[in-house]
Amino acid sequence: MQRRALLQGAGIVALSLVGAGAWWSDREGVFSVGEGPAYEPWRNWSAEQGPLALVSAGILAANPHNTQPWRFKLADERIEIHADTARNLGTFDPYLREMHIGLGCAVENMVLAAAARGREAKVTLVDGSLEPIPAAPRPSLVAIIELAPGPRRQDELYDAIPRRHTNRAPYDRGRAIAPELLRSLHSLAGESTGLKLLLFSAESERKKLGDLMVAATETIIADQRMVDDSQRWFRQRWADVQKFRDGPTLDTAGLSPLVAALAKIAPAPSPERNHRYWLDATRDVQVPSAPVLGLIAVEALYDRAQAIRAGRAWQRMHLFATTRGLAMQPINQPVELVDRERQLAREPVAARALASLVGDPSWKPTFAFRLGYPTRDVPPSPRRAVGDVVI
Template structure:
């Protein structure tokens, strides 16, 4: 899932002076037009603030799920007492996701939110995965019968859960109690398994592998070329598309973020260098632990969807505990690229070495820790834009 940072502003030592001069010079209007004062507001963010009644409310909860590059590859069809979840294949990530695994992970995340919201709202969800064997884009049918509402702490976390790309607190470790709790959230460990790594030796090894994978991905013009399609660097684009990667979601300090939104966008080359620098100095350097969500058969889309459900559950639970999480899937993205092009399996071997087994295959890699910067929401398309009638 895309982590491409948007702005490199290491050279803005006079940042506060820039803000002041911009406002004095009449740049207030440019700042307003670029959404400097509208973070998390407007039509692109309404879904985070409201919860419609009935089945629309369940869909609204679903579309707040984690998803790769914030491409939101989902569609929903409402019945009288059912909801169908389908893939919006036009929102695939091409060379970044040649086997559509990240798309199916994203759909699993949406399904998990929907299930949690259904129970909260007095529905007992009965899930039929891939009900039409001839249509792999028909992910699930959720039949709903009434029951007594079941309150879950995870439901309260749905509108609060955001990917935290800021630095984590290096003075606070992840306890074994937390790791055990995360492991216990995996309710289907025959096909999906969580691996956790918190030793200094393991973190150094994983961090170096992630840096190498990122360097290789950046050098691959087709893979890195996917990101501009999903990069929303203007407020106009955010309001128009209501998706994609934004400056607000990059985990930047407030002043840096404001300046970044006022100044002209960086070139793709500058963005890529900033991503790599951020990965080395912030993401890898401050991770308190790394996690790997794995499946037995990465070609089995049912297992991949269930892996997405597990990831959503993990992230929601972490949110209730004040923990930050961030997916960093460069290793599996490079492994899949190697397989699709019949290249030497450099990163496939690195993943096997990290896991210490060839029986499980990682399709999600993430870091976690205690955040030092508040994570901000990403834009979302509203319910009306993701409903279909066929």
């Protein structure tokens, strides 16, 4: 009798634990990857009409740390793109260089969306130099898109907009990328517009850039200010993902589905542990599994218009890669370290290392990335609604 009661009690406890685990799993989105209001912009991206249709495409663009640093002011035939400088990365992006690259990505999506709706888009960029983050951040005009009637052109890059996602998972290191695809990327980069694309597939060159990526990550995670500025954007809890609809999440961290599920129901790790994982993933998975590493270089690293053009180039290349079954991921730590050394008035160690790799002092890398065939699909990142970003 006592044994039966004991077994019944143990069963009740076990069922309670299973029920609690299921409740917690549901609460933390273990079974809801890519679902909820934070992901609706990916599903409804082509539903709007007029200028709002362009904004719907723009908000799905690549951007640093998923900060979504954009605001849009609309008129019938004109859209102003503003940098939302309050959504900055602090010491990770002290001159808003990466922010402007992300804004360029949004501009490219918007131009593609305009053509798909029979509109010609004339883009005017605001000239000037990138400056330190303002003490009182406020929206700052960076580009104007003026629309006029034109032929309807819905090309494959436009169709790829809702399928383009940053893939931080392992790539297939043994599967080479055809030379004609690499040539297409060079063409898409728009090298005649003051940009230069460098792709490293030979082992010796690839290793040099990969070593710089890992070394820069090591330096960054030893900088507590940079760790703190990065961590404040990370959304560990599912409720925060749905509330803020921005930032990096566990689902987009490159983890296997099982590990991501376990991480969601585990206690949130410390910022230091989070960033140690980032280093481990960069060193042990992302760099060694990529058959190609690359750089986008500009002539003036802190020129606003050149940063936006670099973003447009990245978005075009990533969309094209998506159409060809390729995966891409920014690994921009070396250039982030260039900015940080400049901010602290330190010796430009990172800039010199990149310059030695480029071999031409007239070109300054502004964006570093990896390219390869994916080993698994990845979910989308959360996005704010169109209504949240229109002025």
